[in-house]
Amino acid sequence: MNAVLVMIAQRLALGVLTLFVVSVVIFGATELLPGDLASALLGQTATPETLAALRTQLGLNDPAPVRYWAWLTGVMQGDFGTSLATRRPIADMLSARLGNTIFLALYAAAIAVPLSLILGVLAALWRNSLFDRVANAGALSAISFPEFFVAYILIFLLAQSGFFPSMVRISPAMGLGDKLYVTFLPALTLTLVVTAHMMRMTRAAIINLLASPYIEMARLKGVSPLRIVLRHALPNALAPIINVIAINLAYLITGVVVVEVVFVYPGLGQLMVDSVAKRDIAVVQAIALIFASAYVLLNLTADVLSTLTNPRLMRRK
Amino acid sequence: MTQSRFDKGLTRRGVLKGATALGAAGLILPASYRQARAEPQQGGDFRIGLGHGNSTDSYDPGLWDNLYAQVFAASRHNQLIEVAADGQLTGEIAESWESSDGKTWVFRIRQGVTFHSGKDVTVEDVIASLNHHRGEDSTSAVKQFFDPVEDIRADGQNVIITLDAPNGDFPYLMSDYHLAIMPGTDGKIDPTSTDGCGPYIVESYEPGVQATLNRNPNYWKSDRGHFDRVEILAILDSAARLNALMTGQVDLIDQIDPATIGMLEARGVANILSIPGNAHYVFPMDSRAAPFDDNNVRLALKYAIDRQQMVDTILGGHGAVSNDNPIGPANRYFYADMEPKTFDPDRARHYLRQAGMESLSVDLHVADAAFSGAVDAGALFAETAAQAGININLVREPNDGYWDNVWMQKPFVASYWGGRAVEDHMFSMGYASGAAWNDSYWEHERFNELLVKARSEFDEDLRREMYQEMQRIVSFEGSVIIPMNNNYVMATATNVATPEQISANWNLDGFRCVERWWFA
Numbered sequence: 001m002n003a004v005l006v007m008i009a010q011r012l013a014l015g016v017l018t019l020f021v022v023s024v025v026i027f028g029a030t031e032l033l034p035g036d037l038a039s040a041l042l043g044q045t046a047t048p049e050t051l052a053a054l055r056t057q058l059g060l061n062d063p064a065p066v067r068y069w070a071w072l073t074g075v076m077q078g079d080f081g082t083s084l085a086t087r088r089p090i091a092d093m094l095s096a097r098l099g100n101t102i103f104l105a106l107y108a109a110a111i112a113v114p115l116s117l118i119l120g121v122l123a124a125l126w127r128n129s130l131f132d133r134v135a136n137a138g139a140l141s142a143i144s145f146p147e148f149f150v151a152y153i154l155i156f157l158l159a160q161s162g163f164f165p166s167m168v169r170i171s172p173a174m175g176l177g178d179k180l181y182v183t184f185l186p187a188l189t190l191t192l193v194v195t196a197h198m199m200r201m202t203r204a205a206i207i208n209l210l211a212s213p214y215i216e217m218a219r220l221k222g223v224s225p226l227r228i229v230l231r232h233a234l235p236n237a238l239a240p241i242i243n244v245i246a247i248n249l250a251y252l253i254t255g256v257v258v259v260e261v262v263f264v265y266p267g268l269g270q271l272m273v274d275s276v277a278k279r280d281i282a283v284v285q286a287i288a289l290i291f292a293s294a295y296v297l298l299n300l301t302a303d304v305l306s307t308l309t310n311p312r313l314m315r316r317k
Numbered sequence: 318m319t320q321s322r323f324d325k326g327l328t329r330r331g332v333l334k335g336a337t338a339l340g341a342a343g344l345i346l347p348a349s350y351r352q353a354r355a356e357p358q359q360g361g362d363f364r365i366g367l368g369h370g371n372s373t374d375s376y377d378p379g380l381w382d383n384l385y386a387q388v389f390a391a392s393r394h395n396q397l398i399e400v401a402a403d404g405q406l407t408g409e410i411a412e413s414w415e416s417s418d419g420k421t422w423v424f425r426i427r428q429g430v431t432f433h434s435g436k437d438v439t440v441e442d443v444i445a446s447l448n449h450h451r452g453e454d455s456t457s458a459v460k461q462f463f464d465p466v467e468d469i470r471a472d473g474q475n476v477i478i479t480l481d482a483p484n485g486d487f488p489y490l491m492s493d494y495h496l497a498i499m500p501g502t503d504g505k506i507d508p509t510s511t512d513g514c515g516p517y518i519v520e521s522y523e524p525g526v527q528a529t530l531n532r533n534p535n536y537w538k539s540d541r542g543h544f545d546r547v548e549i550l551a552i553l554d555s556a557a558r559l560n561a562l563m564t565g566q567v568d569l570i571d572q573i574d575p576a577t578i579g580m581l582e583a584r585g586v587a588n589i590l591s592i593p594g595n596a597h598y599v600f601p602m603d604s605r606a607a608p609f610d611d612n613n614v615r616l617a618l619k620y621a622i623d624r625q626q627m628v629d630t631i632l633g634g635h636g637a638v639s640n641d642n643p644i645g646p647a648n649r650y651f652y653a654d655m656e657p658k659t660f661d662p663d664r665a666r667h668y669l670r671q672a673g674m675e676s677l678s679v680d681l682h683v684a685d686a687a688f689s690g691a692v693d694a695g696a697l698f699a700e701t702a703a704q705a706g707i708n709i710n711l712v713r714e715p716n717d718g719y720w721d722n723v724w725m726q727k728p729f730v731a732s733y734w735g736g737r738a739v740e741d742h743m744f745s746m747g748y749a750s751g752a753a754w755n756d757s758y759w760e761h762e763r764f765n766e767l768l769v770k771a772r773s774e775f776d777e778d779l780r781r782e783m784y785q786e787m788q789r790i791v792s793f794e795g796s797v798i799i800p801m802n803n804n805y806v807m808a809t810a811t812n813v814a815t816p817e818q819i820s821a822n823w824n825l826d827g828f829r830c831v832e833r834w835w836f837a
Contacts, residue, residue, distance in 0.1 A: 039721045047753035054456040085373035166560040261554050266526040271372045278373040
């Protein structure tokens with residue numbers, strides 16, 4: 001068990017380092033983009049005088065390292081600062097949207113993970129059967145279409161007929177049932193997009209093991225096929241499956257901006273896109289850190305879980 | 318109600334009425350829609366889905382720049398002066414205004430108007446609100462309106478504004494949407510406050526997502542602000558906007574893709590409003606840079622564009638051909654009889670030869686950020702110009718940073734204008750020598766002379782003559798190709814009623830749909 005704790009500590013330390021590197025890279029990349037916040041805010045209406053006045057007001061005339069250091073010291077003290085564009089505290093702007101993003105990700109995961117595990121196990125169990133082929137073809141088609149296309153098809157089938165709203169209007173005051181109802185279509189879209197990856201990995205990992213001698217042994221002693229898969233194959237296949245699930249969960253948090261746009265869902269993705277377009281660096285940095293943290297923590301969780309599920313890894317030394 | 322000695326002297330009102338009646342005749346409304354119109358009723362939750370609005374939208378009135386900010390502002394604020402649906406000026410926070418010489422303007426501030434916070438609107442609040450856009454440190458987009466302003470001071474219930482030169486159209490500038498009247502403390506407004514004296518009180522606002530407002534029970538206009546509640550939603554995706562209207566989640570949407578109008582009409586779930594206005598799409602050429610420094614080249618390009626085809630394909634018919642004229646049919650002195658420029662490849666070749674060229678090759682930089690359909694319009698332009706021996710090489714630019722790196726940077730680009738209610742406003746901003754948004758860097762001695770003279774010309778006929786000469790100069794010697802005026806196209810749920818006349822000055826009834834419209 002100690003080994004696991006040491007690993008977690010090491011990974012967390014590395015994670016902090018990763019976040020630092022990410023923040024430097026993002027800051028540098030945003031600096032490289034043409035134009036700055038002042039010109040983006042004023043857009044077509046910019047004149048040299050108003051630009052100069054706005055730049056002075058926003059402190060954009062300081063050199064980049066000075067601005068980065070000011071931001072970094074603020075974050076070290078837990079202060080994300082205020083948005084340069086709206087002058088609202090970034091923590092306020094993020095909290096509601098982060099909540100929305102996590103809610104949608106969990107909702108989609110709650111449907112997609114069990115679904116793909118069950119489909120994957122069944123496909124492995126009845127491999128090369130009609131069921132296997134249909135499940136594979138369906139999942140692969142869903143992942144092959146662009147997300148917005150899947151979304152539009154679902155809107156056409158389920159929203160225009162009046163079953164579900166095409167546009168998500170969500171507020172913290174809503175009850176869980178209402179929330180689940182209004183966000184059903186985006187969650188279903190995301191489910192269709194991520195299921196194939198997890199299902200195919202489950203199927204492949206299990207089938208891979210079914211050729212092993214110990215499975216042959218189990219089969220010879222007369223164990224039923226379902227029990228072979230669930231009791232003997234699945235525990236040994238968990239490590240790769242957990243890793244794929246973690247990657248898909250991270251994707252559900254960080255990569256769903258297209259789905260957000262189609263369903264008008266107020267999540268982090270849209271905020272990130274708006275902020276990059278307006279060169280609102282403080283907000284971009286904050287969101288980038290959240291996204292990077294999601295990857296770091298989910299990968300860490302995946303590694304810990306795969307270690308815990310594998311007694312051989314637990315007893316090494 | 319509104320008194321203006323200066324205006325009366327010019328009998329401007331009579332002219333305005335004539336001009337706007339023409340504009341109203343152009344409204345395209347379904348027949349059933351007219352029958353549905355009745356007396357305004359109070360009540361209902363009016364939900365608007367707009368194709369604008371970002372999470373980075375500023376609260377600061379000087380930085381409002383998109384339709385979302387404009388409609389949200391019109392819902393909670395008043396200005397000194399309102400442009401009525403027929404194009405006339407009506408008093409809002411200014412009860413009346415007058416000037417004896419066009420230089421010193423006296424605005425009488427209406428009494429008994431309160432902010433949502435309950436505080437009375439005072440002369441000091443008005444001055445603080447205007448000063449926010451004035452002076453060295455101001456970051457306002459309309460800072461230049463106040464360049465000629467020498468002084469703003471209080472005098473009892475009046476605000477007196479002194480200009481450095483006469484300008485008979487100055488009150489029109491005070492109707493600009495940036496100039497919201499907000500509560501001031503110590504001569505400054507709080508630009509992050511949502512407090513105003515308009516028809517609705519802000520309940521919640523999340524930039525780029527939604528704003529919810531409730532009716533202001535103390536609103537001073539008793540015949541405006543009919544909805545109990547207004548919700549303004551940012552729906553950037555045009556398909557999502559259409560879906561929201563069709564499934565009854567919103568009552569009004571803007572920016573309808575011309576390709577989908579027919580399908581929406583066929584469904585019978587919505588009314589399409591197509592309002593002709595002064596808005597126009599443009600291709601400015603840098604008049605300082607070769608080959609555009611030769612007017613013959615500019616004329617060759619102007620005759621090498623098929624304007625009617627542009628209106629038909631890019632606007633889906635929801636617009637009108639423009640004769641390179643930034644002054645639109647909704648303006649008072651619009652020069653309707655100016656010799657039109659039809660697509661004429663031979664004439665284009667003729668002007669090319671005048672310029673000493675057999676053929677011409679130019680780069681046209683476009684992105685859909687300039688206007689919806691700009692890339693297609695550029696391709697169409699290239700196609701027709703080729704028939705005149707002009708090779709237009711279309712350079713696609715990214716939307717991101719377009720206004721920074723392309724517009725006014727590259728010599729030949731695409732852009733748009735919202736159009737202005739007043740000729741002087743339009744010309745001073747976009748065509749006067751050295752004007753901040755003179756995007757063709759165009760200079761014309763006679764034009765500049767006329768522009769200054771017309772401001773202080775009190776004879777109506779002479780004034781008209783001057784503005785028509787200016788339009789002619791811009792059209793035939795200017796450096797901006799203006800192929801079309803685009804209509805404001807919007808769609809409403811079938812139970813939304815509007816007044817007989819919808820403003821041609823800006824989109825969504827001059828942003829005032831929230832206070833002028835109602836549920837039938």
